[in-house]
Amino acid sequence: MAHASAIAQPTQVEVEDRLAFADAALALAGHEVTDPMLRTMEEATAAFRLVELR
Template sequence: MATTGTKTTRYTEAEAADRLAFADAALGAAGHEVTDPVLNEIAARFARGEISIEEAGELGDWHILGR
């Protein structure tokens, strides 16, 4: 995985839960739901600030597309 040098902000578990709830609500409003546990864990890691959005996208690509 390529690194971008992007520094991420860390969030508390409560803040991360709020961020995930917002994303789930937005997806639900559009009639979508993510049920894949690997993708949900990637989203949780991003919500906690453990990885950047670029890293989350790369991990999702690897999981779904194998690249």
């Protein structure tokens, strides 16, 4: 059974803003995402595309 998503897909600008916010928050805590897979997951989360990671 397919389910329709009621959440609108974010624009590229919104995704970039979310990533910038997450990067800034991590930097304030002294952290940085350097693992390519974690970065891919972070980008997918910001764009509401977690299903595509399977």
